[in-house]
Amino acid sequence: MTAAPVPAIGLDRLSLNQVTVKHLGLAEAAALCARHGIPAIGLWRDRVAEAGLAEAAAAVRGAGLHVSSLCRGGFFTYADAEGRRAARADNRAAVTEAAELGADALVLVCGGLVPGSRDLGLARRMVADAIGDLVPQAQRLGVRLGIEPLHPMFCADRSVVASLGEAIDLAARFPADAVGVVVDTYHVWWDARLTDEIARASGRIACYQVCDWMLPLPADTLLGRGHLGDGVIDFGPVSAAVTAAGYHGYVEVEIFNADVWAAPADQTAATVRARFAAALGRGEPSGPGYPGPPGAAH
């Protein structure tokens, strides 16, 4: 069987999510991108705060970088009104920051079960309400919210939005310019309906993030991500689906991995570039074909 060619994604669309070089401050990460010809960066709020918002915006602009995302808003699920109020205030601040930074998306990690509750429906309603509260400000400031479905293993404690389909259903309640979805290969690669769901997300993809799924999964499952090619994900079909859905924005490499974090940042940036070119830049399907029906002699 010959697979259809996969549209290539060039290095001109590479973005480095700064958590991949976790130990660098914002200015250092921006300089790293500039030094390695990486045209965009995904920022994290703690690093932006550390640098100062205006200074952070000036630093990335000065380095000639586009900001593909700001990570992150969300964590909307609290049992008490005070907790929800604080989360709303924090998310409003995040929208303001995303606007100031010119980020393509404010990534939302929506939060797990409400403390003390096992009611998924309750948590999901709370998330939808909180996003609805943010939409007017996001529209006013021209910021797009990106709902990121996390892998279902994080459903209880980090995101009750646990599949791309669910994220799309949630985003679809709001205008597409205000609320989209984030496709992160680590979180969604396993989904048998992924291709169809990505097609359904057409016009709603706010950010596309890539990293690999490592085996075995480490004890801290947050850190089971690897450089493209070090794990099991076939990036070609996912990228082809994202492209076919009309997404032509930056593609962020975002890696949570203790070994990657311990490596020299220049080495990490070089590896990110090389692996991106290999995994997304060629358009080749990977893996052997199915060598005939089981048991057939060959």
Add this chain to the structure above:
Amino acid sequence: MTAAPVPAIGLDRLSLNQVTVKHLGLAEAAALCARHGIPAIGLWRDRVAEAGLAEAAAAVRGAGLHVSSLCRGGFFTYADAEGRRAARADNRAAVTEAAELGADALVLVCGGLVPGSRDLGLARRMVADAIGDLVPQAQRLGVRLGIEPLHPMFCADRSVVASLGEAIDLAARFPADAVGVVVDTYHVWWDARLTDEIARASGRIACYQVCDWMLPLPADTLLGRGHLGDGVIDFGPVSAAVTAAGYHGYVEVEIFNADVWAAPADQTAATVRARFAAALGRGEPSGPGYPGPPGAAH
């Protein structure tokens, strides 16, 4: 908000999956069930083999137990024809054993990615072909195959069938008396479409297994299961959906957990009974309601 009452499931439908008392041999596990008034047991093939097939069948019948499932067939995904041939032979043996034991279902854990391949589609086609190969024998012997979707965190290495929807789509290619699905709360609880998918599985539910999802997840994610009530799963809505879908068979408590395995078996059996009655026998919704819109004073 008042939730609708949930149909109760009585202790007359409790089954103890023998892996919950992992260190007991088959005869000991059967005696344990009899001693604790547990009317059914889920068996594992290694323990059946250890006892001898005819002896195992005699032991469970002698203890007055019904066999709610045999665990497990599957692991169909091999790169080489010899591996696939061996898997087929092993699965044929499992069907024969399930027939001899009078098991309600032969549970299938379908296998992960094909070694050396990142192609999920390839693995899924291989699984479908292998199940198709088993169906005639299963029908001849009156054995029902139960496709068990595993949690997506096991997609790479244990089961490319990673959601209930996918399992139903796969089962639906075959006659309902020959191929059904297994609903295991640990694997599917996170799914926003779960209620709809369980409804769609009407007439196809071959086995219903329950255990809780523990936080934090242990380093070995296979073992992150707990007694009902020790984790975050709301068993009422899932059980109500399974009941509404027409499933009236046994409900297996199946717990992989190092602490549970280390506990005295009689204590485990007593806890299983008590927690089952509490979580499934009452029909009460759990958790607090949503106390009004975020930010409202109350």
